Amino acid sequence: MLSRTASNLYWLSRNMERAECLARILDATSRLTSLPQAEGETTNEWNSAIATAACMQSFKVNYEEANEQSVIEFLAFSPYNPASIRNCLETARQNARAVRTALTVEMWDAINGAWHELKKFNGKQLSHDDFTRFLSFVKQASLAYDGSAYRTMLRNDAYWFSRLGILIERADATARILDVKYHVLLPEKERVGGPLDYFQWASILRSVSALTSYYWVYQESVKPWLVADLLILNRQMPRSLASCYENLSRYLDDLAQFYGRQGNSQRLARAMLTKLSNATMEDIFQAGLHEFIGSFIADNNRLGAAIAEQYLT
Amino acid sequence: MTAAFDEMRASDGSIRPAYAKLAQWLDRVPADVLAYRRREAEFIFRRMGITFAVYGEAEATERLIPFDIIPRILTADEWTRLAKGLEQRIKALNAYLSDIYSKREILRAGIVPDDLVFRNPAFRPEMNGKPVPHNIYVQIAGIDVVRTEADTFYVLEDNTRVPSGVSYMLENREIMLRLFPELFSGHRVAPVETYTDDLLATLKSVAPASAPGDPTVVLLTPGIYNSAYFEHSFLADKLGVELVEGRDLLVKSNVVYMRTTEGPKRVDVIYRRVDDDFLDPLAFRPDSMLGVPGLMTAYHAGNVTLSNAVGTGAADDKAVYSYMPEIVKFYLGEEPLLKNVPTWRCREEAHLKEVLDRLPELVVKETHGSGGYGMLVGPMADKKTIETFRAKLKHSPADFIAQPTLALSTCPTFVEEGVAPRHVDLRPFVLYGRDRVRIVPGGLTRVALKNGSLVVNSSQGGGTKDTWVLDR
Structure with a gap:
């Protein structure tokens, strides 16, 4: 396969996944702002949304204050934010056009259809209902892309590269969502385990569509360490870091076998998987969740770079 | 008519x-x-x-x-x-x-x-x-x-x-x-x-002749901004061949390769949808970003x-x-x-004279034109357009031919x-x-x-x- 094709497939999937993550972050934030707050308390959920999306710097260049209007505009529609939902979908379609031949008709339909649909949403005069519709459109688009890829692609290198893109992006997003909520969101005065805390953790779960899964798995009320367990170590949970790495490692091994050659990315992914397999929640909290996540995000970036170096250039 | x-x-x-x-x-x-x-x-x-x-x-x-x-x-x-x-x-x-x-x-x-x-x-x-x-x-x-x-x-x-x-x-x-x-x-x-x-x-x-029994064919496109890009990708898909851009190809020792996830792979036939001018910056237009440096040497070497x-x-x-x-x-x-x-070649004096006499009933085309641009359909044209063409014909007759409508x-x-x-x-x-x-x-x-x-x-x-x- 052409390196350029592999690269476009990988980034196409990353961009679609990223668009969906942003939609989920916005959805969760908009829910959080409707929670009751203690008197005089000023939690800024919109600020945290920017932090979660990891684009605080470019946001500050363009806007003074993080509020509902500015954050929605920036994360969802801004042409100046290279990673806004709109730009992700635009770039994804460009990636798709460049590798039209490597996509199935269904995948192209999903991306191209979404791109045409996107034009109907004008960021400036969007009512609340329209915005809700927009978020669900983005999630549907990502699901349609993912589903069409899963159901129609040959299981060969093209498929594996598209999966790698999704998984690297998803691992990054899950880690960031956990980190930011834990450290930015909880107001200092608020008691850990208090009602606000409860809603915030529940909102994290909702933002990754995992609230119901949580109850299935743990059968008890929402607790921070269990949420972290679900999103970091639980392999049943498709967005968990462990699950992402289980799959990353598997698809990289498939590639290595297909091409008859192992490389740096296979070694890195396997090392990460081992690390996650041997970890316990106790260790992670003891050493500090924030530190754990920080080093995870750095490692995840390193794997992304290794994949690019080995296959995509 | x-x-x-x-x-x-x-x-x-x-x-x-x-x-x-x-x-x-x-x-x-x-x-x-x-x-x-x-x-x-x-x-x-x-x-x-x-x-x-x-x-x-x-x-x-x-x-x-x-x-x-x-x-x-x-x-x-x-x-x-x-x-x-x-x-x-x-x-x-x-x-x-x-x-x-x-x-x-x-x-x-x-x-x-x-x-x-x-x-x-x-x-x-x-x-x-x-x-x-x-x-x-x-x-x-x-x-x-x-x-x-x-x-x-x-x-x-x-x-x-x-x-x-x-x-x-x-x-x-x-x-x-x-x-x-x-x-x-x-x-x-x-x-x-x-x-x-x-x-x-x-x-x-x-x-x-030097290619293996099952030669590797690729389709070379100028890229997604070309007006016919859809066709290029459509054909590559149906042919089951790689759709390559210039940057995907490289020439080493007069042999053409494409950059793949498994390293360079030899290419035998290029169905190229890139014009001559842009094929090889070393042989033709040096400012071409669409081509492959050295492609013409590989071509002349018969590879x-x-x-x-x-x-x-x-x-x-x-x-x-x-x-x-x-x-x-x-x-x-x-x-x-x-x-x-039947075609009048305006480069020939006798032809030109006849064309100028019968302009309102003829179709006049640029010798090197295409896509229906720069064309006169006499019976459909107004006087002004006809006169514009008359001037063009007199100025550079060799650039035009004329045909009956x-x-x-x-x-x-x-x-x-x-x-x-x-x-x-x-x-x-x-x-x-x-x-x-x-x-x-x-x-x-x-x-x-x-x-x-x-x-x-x-x-x-x-x-x-x-x-x-x-x-x-």
Whole structure:
């Protein structure tokens, strides 16, 4: 396969996944702002949304204050934010056009259809209902892309590269969502385990569509360490870091076998998987969740770079 | 101008036999159903991303070519005669190219003037005396023909560089099969879907002698901003070959490779949809970002086949066109089976004088023009346009040819006012491999949607139709 094709497939999937993550972050934030707050308390959920999306710097260049209007505009529609939902979908379609031949008709339909649909949403005069519709459109688009890829692609290198893109992006997003909520969101005065805390953790779960899964798995009320367990170590949970790495490692091994050659990315992914397999929640909290996540995000970036170096250039 | 030949209706109003069932169907189906199906077709085309770009129009990077849902029908006999003529034509074009880049017997015999070759901007001195694999220059030609009477087909233009449009031929059929299955069940329509198999067989047949038994073929595109990018990706997909851009290829020790996830892989045949000028910045335009440095050396070393060959444009401009009957006779010793439109070469004084005298009744074309740009249709033009052309002709007569205005045949077409006759042409795609010539029955029918218009080019508001050749 052409390196350029592999690269476009990988980034196409990353961009679609990223668009969906942003939609989920916005959805969760908009829910959080409707929670009751203690008197005089000023939690800024919109600020945290920017932090979660990891684009605080470019946001500050363009806007003074993080509020509902500015954050929605920036994360969802801004042409100046290279990673806004709109730009992700635009770039994804460009990636798709460049590798039209490597996509199935269904995948192209999903991306191209979404791109045409996107034009109907004008960021400036969007009512609340329209915005809700927009978020669900983005999630549907990502699901349609993912589903069409899963159901129609040959299981060969093209498929594996598209999966790698999704998984690297998803691992990054899950880690960031956990980190930011834990450290930015909880107001200092608020008691850990208090009602606000409860809603915030529940909102994290909702933002990754995992609230119901949580109850299935743990059968008890929402607790921070269990949420972290679900999103970091639980392999049943498709967005968990462990699950992402289980799959990353598997698809990289498939590639290595297909091409008859192992490389740096296979070694890195396997090392990460081992690390996650041997970890316990106790260790992670003891050493500090924030530190754990920080080093995870750095490692995840390193794997992304290794994949690019080995296959995509 | 006499009334045009209508392919469905004879002059006495009766329906020609090939159209009998279609005419009945058209009578039966209400206009709103046709309108609904047309919208559906448009929706499918847009969803599939079957779009093209019109140069010089901002905001129009992606536009649909209007698709007419009423098929054009040719009988098996009509097609067989036409196909024989096309086969003869592509053989003559190849013989001509091979000759002008080697012995130049046609010049020595005085059949065509020297400057037709040497002053032709598409002539490539770099190809002088350089053999090409299997001595085939044009593997893929699009030969535009028009019809003026039941048995009279004229060649309007030979396209021997990078002819496009074949994806529309294939997609139009696909759409028709989806929208009107009931129409197909009443007709025996020859399939066009085999085109891509034929193309692949043709391309593989011209691989260099040094290539392995199963040569690696790629399709070279200028990239996603090219007006025909959809077609490039569509064809690569159907051929099952890699769609490469210049940056995906590299040349090492006169061998061409593509960059893959498994390292460099050797390439044997390049179906290139990039113009000569942009193929290799070391040989042609140094500012080309689309090409592959060193490609021409690999080509001359005989390690790769370019399809079509470099320099094939020297056979398809409108000045060469006017000599085609002589060219056919000279190389094949046969009478041309397809007619050439009588052509005045304005470079010749006597011709120019006659053209200037009869300007309002003639069609004037630029020798090197294409796409319907820079063209005068005398009978349709106002006085001012005619005078502008008169001045142009006097200023640089060698840049123009003139032809009588042909009454292009018409076909029933679904337009604003309902089903009405509109002028059409036909571009069949002719493939010339080492083993044989392959032509799928049909081609791309282009239709001038405006009432009375003779300009069918998609860049000038023309549309397309599915073309049916009925099996006997």
